[in-house]
Amino acid sequence: MASDQPPGGQLAPPSLTGGVNTYFAQEGARGALIAFVSTVVFFAVAIFAIGRSENWPTVQKSFFDVELMWDSLPAVWDGFTTNVWMFLIGQVAIMALALLIAVMRSLKGPAFLPVRLLAILFIDFFRGIPIILGLLLFGFGIPALRLPGLPNSAVFWGLVVVVLSYSAYTAEVYRSGIDAVPDSQRLSAASLGLTQWQGLRYAVLPQAIRNVIPALLNGFVSLQKDVALLSVLGVREAVREAQIITGRNFNYSPYIVATILFLAISVPSARFADWYTARDRARRSQGTG
Amino acid sequence: MKLALRNIQKSFGSNHVLKGIDLDVDEHEVVCLIGPSGCGKSTLLRTINLLERIDEGTIHLDGELVSGPGVDANAVRQRIGIVFQSFNLFPHMTVLKNLTLGPIKASGVSRAEAEARAIELLERFGLGDKVDEYPDRLSGGQQQRAAIVRALVGDPEVLLLDEITSALDPELVGEVLSVIRELASRGLTMILATHEMGFARDVANRVVFLDAGRVVERGPPAQVLGTPTQPRTQQFLRRVIEGGRL
Numbered sequence: 206m207a208s209d210q211p212p213g214g215q216l217a218p219p220s221l222t223g224g225v226n227t228y229f230a231q232e233g234a235r236g237a238l239i240a241f242v243s244t245v246v247f248f249a250v251a252i253f254a255i256g257r258s259e260n261w262p263t264v265q266k267s268f269f270d271v272e273l274m275w276d277s278l279p280a281v282w283d284g285f286t287t288n289v290w291m292f293l294i295g296q297v298a299i300m301a302l303a304l305l306i307a308v309m310r311s312l313k314g315p316a317f318l319p320v321r322l323l324a325i326l327f328i329d330f331f332r333g334i335p336i337i338l339g340l341l342l343f344g345f346g347i348p349a350l351r352l353p354g355l356p357n358s359a360v361f362w363g364l365v366v367v368v369l370s371y372s373a374y375t376a377e378v379y380r381s382g383i384d385a386v387p388d389s390q391r392l393s394a395a396s397l398g399l400t401q402w403q404g405l406r407y408a409v410l411p412q413a414i415r416n417v418i419p420a421l422l423n424g425f426v427s428l429q430k431d432v433a434l435l436s437v438l439g440v441r442e443a444v445r446e447a448q449i450i451t452g453r454n455f456n457y458s459p460y461i462v463a464t465i466l467f468l469a470i471s472v473p474s475a476r477f478a479d480w481y482t483a484r485d486r487a488r489r490s491q492g493t494g
Numbered sequence: 495m496k497l498a499l500r501n502i503q504k505s506f507g508s509n510h511v512l513k514g515i516d517l518d519v520d521e522h523e524v525v526c527l528i529g530p531s532g533c534g535k536s537t538l539l540r541t542i543n544l545l546e547r548i549d550e551g552t553i554h555l556d557g558e559l560v561s562g563p564g565v566d567a568n569a570v571r572q573r574i575g576i577v578f579q580s581f582n583l584f585p586h587m588t589v590l591k592n593l594t595l596g597p598i599k600a601s602g603v604s605r606a607e608a609e610a611r612a613i614e615l616l617e618r619f620g621l622g623d624k625v626d627e628y629p630d631r632l633s634g635g636q637q638q639r640a641a642i643v644r645a646l647v648g649d650p651e652v653l654l655l656d657e658i659t660s661a662l663d664p665e666l667v668g669e670v671l672s673v674i675r676e677l678a679s680r681g682l683t684m685i686l687a688t689h690e691m692g693f694a695r696d697v698a699n700r701v702v703f704l705d706a707g708r709v710v711e712r713g714p715p716a717q718v719l720g721t722p723t724q725p726r727t728q729q730f731l732r733r734v735i736e737g738g739r740l
Contacts, residue, residue, distance in 0.1 A: 392545055393582035397596030398572035398648070407595055411586050 270458040277450045277459040284446035285466045291364055291432040291442065296425060298368045303375035304414075308405060310376065311383050324376070331373035337434060339366040344438040359438035367432060375424055382417035383409060419485060422478035429471050443467070496521045496556065496683050497542070497652055503550035504537055511537045513707035514551070519652070522681040526694035526715070529704035530730060535687035536579075538704070539654045542685070543574040555651070572600055575645030576654040579661050581637045583629040589616065589640050590625045593647050601648060608647070615643045619673055635666030639673055646677075653677065655686040671697075691734055695719050703727045 255261060309317075310324035331339070343366045348357040356362075386409045394404030436445035443466055447459035497519040504512040512534050519525050527535045540546040542553060544560070544567040553561040560570045583592050593612035597603040603611075616622055619639050629637050638658055645653060655674065659667045671693050678684065678697050688694055694701055694715060701718040703711045703726075711724045722728050 389578065389580060389582045390584065393578065393584070394595075395545060395568075396543060396571055396576045396578075397644070398568045398600035399596065400568055400600075403599050407599065408584050412584075415586070 266456075268457045268461055270456050273450075273454060273456055273458045274462050277447065277462055280446045280450060281443050281459055281462045281466065284441055285443040285463070287360075287440065287442040288429075288432050288467075289470075291360070291367075291435065291440075292429050295364055295368050295371070295432060296428060299371045299375055299424075299428070300421070302368060302372040304379055304410075306372060306376035307379035307383060308410075310380055311405070313401065327369075328373045328376055331370045332377075334370075336367065336370045336431065337437060339370055340434060340437055342366075344435075360435065360440050363435040363438045363440060364432075367428070367434070371424065371428055371431075375421065378417050378420045378424065379413065381420075382413035382415075385416050386412045419478065419482035422474075422481060426471055426474045426478060429474065430467060433467075495519075495554075496523070497685075498554040498557075499538075499542070499551065500554075501551040502538065502541055502548055502553070504534075504541055504546060504548055511707055512541070512548075515704075515707070515709055517702065517709070519683060519685060521683055523699045524678045524684045524686070524697055526698035526701045527685065527687045527704055528689070528691065528694060528701060528718075528730075529710075533704040534707045535704055536656050539576065539656050539685060539687055542652075542654055543571050543576050545571075545576070568600060572596070572648050573650055574652045574654060575648065575650035576656065577638070577641050577645050577658050579657040581629070581634075581641045581661070583637055583641055583644070585629055588626050588628055589621065589632070592629070592640065593644050596644070596648050612643070612647050615647055616640075619643055620669075633666060634662045635669045638662060638666075638670050642670070642673055642677075652683045652685070655684060655688070657687050657689065659688070659690060691719060691731075703730065705730070 306324045306327060309320045310328070312320055340363055343362045344359050347355070347362050348359065351357065390408050390412070391401075391404050394408040395401070399407065433442060433444045436442055436448065439445070441449075443463045444460075447463040450459040451457055495518055497517075499515060499517040502512050502515040502517075503510075515534075515538060517525070517538075527538065529535055537546060541548045544553075544565070548561055551561070552559060555570065555573065559565070583589075584595070587595070590609060590612055593616070594605065594608040597608040597611070598605055613622070613625060616625055619642070621636060621640055621643065624632060624636060624640065629640070632640065638661075642655075642658070658674075659670050662670065667690070671690065674684070674686070674693075675697055686694070686698070696715075698715045700712060701715045702709055703718060703722070703724070705726050711718055711722055711727045718727065719731065722731060
């Protein structure tokens with residue numbers, strides 16, 4: 206740093222601070238310029254190379270047929286609304302069910318052993334099978350039984366499988382948050398005469414949930430895409446709709462439409478999760494709030 | 495007799511922490527437990543309000559058996575308050591919420607009544623301006639005073655204090671001890687585990703020296719701390735004096 210000082214320059218504290226600040230400000234502006242130029246050059250070269258390649262016209266026709274994209278938009282959009290409501294219902298159900306399972310698994314004392322076992326069994330099963338296998342089993346299997354009083358729709362059972370599977374993962378996320386709350390907080394709650402449940406509810410869980418919000422947000426982003434797996438059961442969501450039109454036209458452009466729609470919600474969600482996580486970390490390191 | 499402990503035994507695995515402790519505490523009495531770290535002071539306090547289940551022995555509160563099966567531990571804990579070394583306030587709640595949680599949820603007191611009582615106590619102990627603060631905005635001494643008030647807000651018959659000044663900066667110890675002095679002068683029955691020998695001599699009616707899970711010596715503070723009869727007590731106090739703590 207000292208070598209950056211002009212020879213014979215003032216080394217008194219105020220001018221030294223000023224010098225350092227200016228140095229970093231210049232570095233910041235120069236850094237931004239470098240980043241901008243390198244980005245523009247990189248993408249220009251990439252686009253030029255792709256456009257010049259021999260197969261590009263074929264690829265463009267099969268994947269980026271603007272007219273077909275436009276024509277398929279209403280149907281794919283319609284399917285996409287199904288994705289959105291499946292996601293919203295699923296998300297609420299997952300947050301509630303996963304919390305219940307995590308609490309069951311966290312109860313202490315010999316009397317709660319069966320409850321803990323049940324929770325562990327559930328988590329092991331639904332975390333242990335591929336989600337698509339669960340979909341095939343439940344989505345085709347249960348409606349085929351024609352059980353009286355139970356819905357026979359593929360959407361219903363498909364959503365049930367997604368909720369159960371995600372709940373198994375999310376329960377473990379919650380549990381890590383519960384484990385991160387010091388045991389002294391439970392002790393403290395018990396010392397006030399609160400029951401084990403009240404101690405969890407008022408002392409432990411609010412802290413635990415705050416601990417895991419970044420991880421939960423990450424799960425949301427993932428779920429937004431995974432509800433598309435219900436297309437294997439014939440649910441007419443965005444991917445399925447795109448598939449139908451693609452099959453009719455021997456052209457993949459409708460998939461691009463679906464891709465754009467998914468990115469339009471998952472990228473902002475991911476940025477929001479990043480932003481929240483960063484803000485949470487900053488707050489914790491300040492030791493406030 | 496307010497509290498009577500007979501033959502209290504407690505093990506953690508193969509570690510026999512309490513090896514048969516007898517202790518009687520009269521109403522309005524202040525008893526100080528002293529002894530080296532690991533002697534069982536903290537564990538003994540936790541067994542008294544049933545945070546640790548005892549393996550053997552009995553605990554009577556006002557002549558009523560409160561240990562063993564079939565006892566409503568939560569009801570007993572409302573009658574015996576405890577304050578911990580590391581405060582253990584709930585960090586996600588304001589001071590007021592910390593104080594009213596127990597009365598509202600465990601005792602069924604109305605919110606208005608619980609808040610009025612909490613605010614009155616906070617003002618009495620110099621925390622009137624901290625009602626709506628979160629614990630991490632308070633100094634260690636203020637946090638510990640708030641924790642003491644939290645233990646008092648349900649009007650316990652006995653207060654247990656587990657090395658409540660050990661986690662504090664030295665200059666904050668005084669404000670917490672003065673709260674205890676005031677409680678003692680008001681006649682609250684208290685059992686303190688402490689390393690503050692000077693304070694124990696000042697405030698205690700009786701001092702009990704524990705070592706390796708047993709009571710080695712007990713008596714008036716001047717006797718136990720001034721002219722101990724047991725070699726183990728003498729040795730312990732000599733080390734304390736050498737360490738400058740008396």
